[in-house]
Amino acid sequence: MIVNSGLTDQLASFSAGAHALRIDNSVRRIVKTGFIDTVATMLAGRDEPVVGVMRRFVAARGASIADARVLFSAERVCARDAALINATAGHALDYDDVALRGHPSTVLVPALLAEGERLASGGDALIRAYVVGYETWAELVTRDADLHHLKGWHPTAVFGVIGTAAAVAALRGLDAVLARHSLGIAASLASGLVANFGSMVKPFHAGHAAASGIDAVDLAVLGMTAAPDVLEHHAGFLAALSPAGRMDRQTPAAHLGERLRILESGLSIKKYPLCFAAHRVIDAILDLVHGHELRAEDVREMHATIGIAQASMLRNHAPRTALEAKFSLEFALSAALVAGRVSLAQLDDAFVQRVDVQKLFAAVRISTTDTIHPAEPSLAASDRLVVELRDGRRLDSGEVPFARGDAGLPLQEGDLEAKFFDCTEGVNDIDTRRLLLHLQRLESVDDVRMLAE
Numbered sequence: 001m002i003v004n005s006g007l008t009d010q011l012a013s014f015s016a017g018a019h020a021l022r023i024d025n026s027v028r029r030i031v032k033t034g035f036i037d038t039v040a041t042m043l044a045g046r047d048e049p050v051v052g053v054m055r056r057f058v059a060a061r062g063a064s065i066a067d068a069r070v071l072f073s074a075e076r077v078c079a080r081d082a083a084l085i086n087a088t089a090g091h092a093l094d095y096d097d098v099a100l101r102g103h104p105s106t107v108l109v110p111a112l113l114a115e116g117e118r119l120a121s122g123g124d125a126l127i128r129a130y131v132v133g134y135e136t137w138a139e140l141v142t143r144d145a146d147l148h149h150l151k152g153w154h155p156t157a158v159f160g161v162i163g164t165a166a167a168v169a170a171l172r173g174l175d176a177v178l179a180r181h182s183l184g185i186a187a188s189l190a191s192g193l194v195a196n197f198g199s200m201v202k203p204f205h206a207g208h209a210a211a212s213g214i215d216a217v218d219l220a221v222l223g224m225t226a227a228p229d230v231l232e233h234h235a236g237f238l239a240a241l242s243p244a245g246r247m248d249r250q251t252p253a254a255h256l257g258e259r260l261r262i263l264e265s266g267l268s269i270k271k272y273p274l275c276f277a278a279h280r281v282i283d284a285i286l287d288l289v290h291g292h293e294l295r296a297e298d299v300r301e302m303h304a305t306i307g308i309a310q311a312s313m314l315r316n317h318a319p320r321t322a323l324e325a326k327f328s329l330e331f332a333l334s335a336a337l338v339a340g341r342v343s344l345a346q347l348d349d350a351f352v353q354r355v356d357v358q359k360l361f362a363a364v365r366i367s368t369t370d371t372i373h374p375a376e377p378s379l380a381a382s383d384r385l386v387v388e389l390r391d392g393r394r395l396d397s398g399e400v401p402f403a404r405g406d407a408g409l410p411l412q413e414g415d416l417e418a419k420f421f422d423c424t425e426g427v428n429d430i431d432t433r434r435l436l437l438h439l440q441r442l443e444s445v446d447d448v449r450m451l452a453e
Contacts, residue, residue, distance in 0.1 A: 006228070006229050006231075006232050007139075007229075007231045007232040007238075007249070007252070007253055008180055008183055008184065008227075008228060008229050008230055008231040008232060009176070009180060009228065009229075010252065010253040010256060011136050011139065011166060011179075011183060011231070011253065011256070012169075012176045012177075012179040012180035012182075012183055013176045013179075014132065014135070014136070014166070014253070014256045014257055015132050015136070015166045015167075015169045015170045015174070015176075015179040015182075015183075016169070016170070016174060016175050016176040016179050017176075017257070018128050018129060018131075018132045018170035018171075019128070019173075020257075021128055021131060021132070021257055022257075023124075023127060023128060023131060026263060027127075027131060027260060027262060027263065028127055028442075028443055030262055030263075030266055030267055031127045031130050031131065031134075031262070031442075032127070032439060032440065032442050032443075033097075033267055033269065033416060034097055034104070034105035034108070034109060034130065034267050035105070035109050035126075035130075035439050035442060036416060036420055036436065036439045036440070037096060037097045037105060037267075037269055037416065037419070037420075038090050038096055038097070038105045038106055038109035038110070039072075039109070039420075039435065039439060040419060040420040040423035040424060041089075041090045041091075041092075041093060041095045041096045041106065041423060042071060042086050042089045042090040042110065043071065043072070043089075043423060043424045043427050043430070043432070044093055044095060044344065044423035044424065045088075045089040045090060045091070045092035045093045045095075045203075046071045046089045048089065048092035048093065048203075049200065050088055050092055050200040050203050050204060051071075051085060051088055051089045051092055053200065054084055054085045054088045054089075054204070054207060055070070055085055058077055058081045058084065058085060061081075063077065063078050063081065065077075065078040066078070067079040067082070067114070067117065067118035068082035068083075068113070068114040068115075068117040068118055068452075069082065069117065069452040070082055070085050070086065071085065071086055071089060072430050072435070072451070072452050073429065079114040079115050079117070079118045079214060080114070080211045080214040080215055080218070081211065082110070082113075082114040082117075083110045083111040083113075083114040083115075083207070083210035083211045083213075083214055084207040084208070084210065084211035085207065086110035086113070086114065086207075086210075087106055087107055087109075087110035087111065087206040087207040087209070087210035087211070088203045088204055088206060088207030089203075090105075090106040090109070090110060090206060091103060091106045091156075091202070091203035091205070091206035091207070092203040093273045093326075093344065093347065094202075094203075094270075094273055094274060094275060094326045095270050095272075095273035095344075095423070096206075096270065097267045097268060097269050097270065098267070098268040098270065098276045098376075099134075099265050099266065099267050099268060099407070100134070100137050100138050100141050100142075100155065100159070100265060101141050101147075101148060101149070101155040101376070101377065101378050102137075102141075102154070102155035102156035102159065102160065103156045103160075103206065104133070104134055104137055104156075104160070104163065104267075105130075105267065106156070106206045107156060107160035107163065107164055107206050107209045107210045107213070108130050108133045108134065108160075108163060108164060108167055108210075109130070110206075110207075110210050111164045111167065111168060111210040111211075111213055111214055112126045112129055112130060112133075112167060112168070112171060113126070113448065113451070113452075114210075114214070115168050115171055115172070115214060116171065116448040117448055117449050117451075117452060119171065119172070120447050120448075120449055121171060121447075121448055122445060122446050122447065122448070123441075123442035123443050123444065123445035123446075123448055124442075124443045124444075125171060126171065126442065126448060127442060127443055128170065129167040129168070129170045129171040130167060131260065131262060132166050132167050132170040133163040133164055133166050133167030133170075134163065134261070134262050135256060135257070135260060135261055135262065136162060136163050136166035136167075136183075137159045137160070137162070137163035138261035138262075138265065139253050139256065139261075140159055140162060140231070140237075140238070141155055141159050142261075143238060143247055143248040143249070143251075144238075144241060144242055144246065144247050144248075145242075145246035145247070145248075146242065146244060146246050147308075147309045147377060147378055148241065148378075149194050149309045149312055149313055149378055150308065150309050150312055151241070151242075151243075152193050152194050152195060153192065153193070153194065153241060154192035154193060154194050154196075154197075154202070154205050156192065156205055156206055156209065157190070157191060157192020157205035157206070157208060157209050158190045158191065158192055158241065159190070160205075160206065160209030160210070160213070161186045161187075161189050161190045161208075161209045161212045161213050161216070162183055162186045162187060162190060162213070162231075162237075163213070164186070164209060164210055164212070164213025164214065164216075165182045165183055165185070165186035165213040165214075165216040165217055166179070166182070166183060167213070168182075168213055168214055168217045169182045169183075169217050169220075172217065172221075174217070174220070174221070178217075178220050178221060179220075180226070180228060181220035181224065181225050181226045182216045182217045182219075182220040183216075183226070183230070183231065184225075184226020184227055184228070184230040184231075185215075185216040185219050185220060185224060185226050186212065186213055186216035187226070187230045187231060187236070187237040188226075188230075189212040189215065189216060190209075190212075190237065191208075192205040192208070192209070194312065194313065197275070197313060197315060197327045198315065198316050198319070198323055198324045198326065198327040198328075199323060200323065202323075231249075232249040232250070233249075234249070236249075265375065265407060266407030266410075267407060268376075268403070268405055268406045268407045269405040269410075269411050269415075269416060269419070270405060271283075271403070271404050271405045271411075271415075271419075272332075272342045272343070273326070273342075273343070273344055273347050274325070274326045274327075274331075274332055274342065274347070275313055275314060275326055275327050276403070277306065277307075277309070277310035277313045277314055277378070277379065278310075278314055278328075278329050278332045279403035279404075279405070279406075280306075280379075280382070280383040280400040280401075280402070280403045281304050281306065281329060281332065281333065281383050281385050281400070282332050282333075282336060282342050282403075283400060283403055283404055284383065284384070284385040284397035284400050285302070285332075285333050285336040285337070285385055285387070285397075286336050286340075286341070286342070287397065288385070288387055288395050288397065289336055289337060289340055290340070292395060294337065294387070294389075294395075295337070296334075296337040296338050296356060296360060297390075298389050298390060298391070299337060299360070299363055299387060299388070299389060299390070300363065300388045300389060300390045301363050301364075301365060301387070301388040302333050302363055302364050302365065302385065302386075302387050302388075303365040303366075303367065303385070303386045303387075303388070304329055304333070304364065304365070304366050304367070304383065304384070304385050305366075305367045305368070305369055305380075305383060305384045305385075306329070306366065306367075306368060306369070306380055306383050307368065307369060307370075307371070307372075307373075307378070307379050307380030307383075308368045308369075308370055308380075309377075309378045309379070310368075310378070310379060310380065310383075311366060311368050313327060313378075314327055314328060314329045314366075315327055315328075316328040316330075316331075317330055317361065318330070318358075318361055319331050319352055320349075320352065320353060321349050321352060322347045322348055322349050322351075322352055324352075325347065325352045326347065329364065329366060330360070330361040330364045331352060331357070331361070333360070333364055333385075334357045334358075334360035334361060334364075335351070335357065337360060338354070338356055338357050338360070339351075344422070344423075368380075369381075373401070375407070375408060381401065382399035382400055382401040383399075383400045384396070384397055384398065384399055384400065385397040385400075417436065420432070420436055421436075435451065438450065438451050439451070
């Protein structure tokens with residue numbers, strides 16, 4: 001036992017006490033949504049070039065342990081390498097769910113599936129461990145008064161490592177001392193820069209976080225120790241993320257496990273395979289396209305008003321590749337006008353480089369507002385799009401506070417299943433219908449190895 005004297009101790013004790021968490025059906029429903037969405041995006045992204053790089057990287061290391069499957073295939077590697085590859089695949093298309101200023105499920109789910117396969121864990125244990133990881137992430141990310149993205153930190157990579165370590169420690173049933181060492185080790189492995197958005201490194205952030213979280217637990221179990229106050233120390237994790245000193249290092253995590261943040265923040269499910277910062281504007285342009293039968297040649301100018309952090313993330317104003325286009329509001333608007341939709345089919349280098357798509361980039365104007373969305377501080381309170389037409393008409397979307405699929409505007413019934421099958425349409429070596437059925441009743445799965453089989 002350890003005495004709960006500081007934040008690191010409190011989070012470690014929370015992880016060690018995962019068996020006592022009260023998990024009701026509303027929590028299970030959110031967690032299962034995260035598992036279903038992540039598995040879908042993993043399979044959709046499995047042939048992306050960055051995933052090939054990860055597989056070659058793992059193969060070159062020549063590890064002989066084969067604990068877990070790679071992307072539900074016959075290929076087996078050690079659990080941390082499976083998490084590395086699978087989490088990278090899940091984030092490769094930037095189509096995975098959003099919460100806590102980042103992408104929690106694309107880190108937590110691959111790590112827990114890999115570890116769960118190694119341990120022959122039941123589905124209910126994975127759900128419980130996911131909640132521990134989510135709540136740990138939520139407790140830390142909300143302590144900063146400033147936006148991580150504007151400081152250059154990618155929250156998925158930075159907080160994902162610690163969230164994964166807490167979740168994996170819970171899944172393994174580690175005591176509070178080992179859990180504390182796991183968190184301390186993970187804190188020194190946390191990294192990931194916004195400047196790498198629009199490159200292969202961005203999805204690697206998720207893979208690195210998932211694998212490093214497992215590494216941290218492995219190292220703690222083998223005897224590596226860490227500082228007992230690494231999260232709250234004046235030269236520790238939270239302080240390092242906030243050079244301005246606007247980070248709360250002192251307030252106790254008094255409500256851990258009592259008031260679950262996952263019920264307050266939930267998960268936002270993406271309808272489009274682009275950065276979530278663009279989704280409200282995409283909804284706006286698609287509504288105008290379909291409501292007014294707009295064509296590209298009708299448009300003179302498109303003026304979007306978005307948040308400051310959103311503009312920072314949407315950094316590519318003249319993308320030439322699909323990777324770059326995922327972080328381009330110019331591309332999002334142009335694709336919607338040219339194709340009438342923004343889907344996986346448009347996230348293709350050839351489509352991005354089309355003359356009619358590239359030509360529209362010059363018609364986009366972007367302004368920023370310093371308002372903050374109460375549920376997601378990396379977004380403005382609302383976005384707005386005004387389209388000026390060549391015939392003199394002016395079309396105004398009005399204020400758009402939520403994207404479709406946001407936790408505040410959830411997907412309609414059947415939309416998640418439709419996304420799952422859209423993502424897995426070309427997957428012929430896996431019984432995807434059976435896989436989805438098992439994920440939908442994950443709490444009843446006795447051994448998660450059956451998911452891979």
